[in-house]
Amino acid sequence: MFSKADNSAAWAVGGALALFFLGGLITTVVPPLVDKSWGRPAPGLKPYTEIQLKGRAIYVREGCWYCHTQQTRTLVSDTKRSGWRGVDSPISTPDEFVYDKPHMFGTKRTGPDLSRVGGKYDTQWHRTHFRNPRDLVPGSVMPPFPWIVNDPVEFPALVAYIQTLGRAKDWRPDHDYEK
Numbered sequence: 001m002f003s004k005a006d007n008s009a010a011w012a013v014g015g016a017l018a019l020f021f022l023g024g025l026i027t028t029v030v031p032p033l034v035d036k037s038w039g040r041p042a043p044g045l046k047p048y049t050e051i052q053l054k055g056r057a058i059y060v061r062e063g064c065w066y067c068h069t070q071q072t073r074t075l076v077s078d079t080k081r082s083g084w085r086g087v088d089s090p091i092s093t094p095d096e097f098v099y100d101k102p103h104m105f106g107t108k109r110t111g112p113d114l115s116r117v118g119g120k121y122d123t124q125w126h127r128t129h130f131r132n133p134r135d136l137v138p139g140s141v142m143p144p145f146p147w148i149v150n151d152p153v154e155f156p157a158l159v160a161y162i163q164t165l166g167r168a169k170d171w172r173p174d175h176d177y178e179k
């Protein structure tokens with residue numbers, strides 16, 4: 001078969017496509033069939049409310065995901081960064097994302113990962129931060145979002161959504177700003 005692929009473009013292309021689709025099936029279709037927990041919501045996960053969904057739409061519209069990921073990987077640097085007062089955060093698992101359509105995992109970490117940021121800050125912190133991040137974090141490259149802060153509907157919606165992030169796992173019970 002390998003010599004055929006060497007000598008014939010059709011075999012080489014056909015073989016490459018077959019392997020590509022096999023790889024796709026094994027990494028996307030097969031895992032949820034083998035491990036059924038992937039499709040089940042985590043015990044603490046609730047479907048988004050209307051206001052949280054509105055906030056999520058703002059998150060998408062404003063491109064927050066250009067700079068922020070939502071996945072705590074299996075790296076010590078991630079669990080420490082998302083940790084809280086010496087307690088490492090749990091890593092992300094598929095059952096935390098079953099209501100996320102489309103998911104906001106993101107790829108680029110210009111800013112910190114947000115998968116555990118729910119409950120980390122209160123509304124007033126977010127108000128000051130969205131108005132001008134540099135007021136709280138000198139030198140921050142996060143842009144100000146005054147049009148969100150000044151909108152009586154959009155600001156509470158975005159904060160409501162942000163506060164849901166990472167809530168499926170109750171790992172920071174005593175120090176939560178907003179339940």
Ligand code: HEC
Pocket residue numbers: 058059062063064065066067068110111112113114117120133134137140141142143145158162
């Ligand atoms: C140009 C990149 C960029 C964009 C776009 C951006 N951010 Fe950020 N964000 C950052 C950086 C860098 C930080 C870290 C410094 C700081 O806190 O300001 C940050 C910090 C944060 C934090 C605090 C995280 C923590 O653990 O302390 C939150 C919450 C946040 N951003 C939410 C958002 C939301 C919501 C949006 C969209 C409305 C957004 N960001 C858009 C770059 C960005």
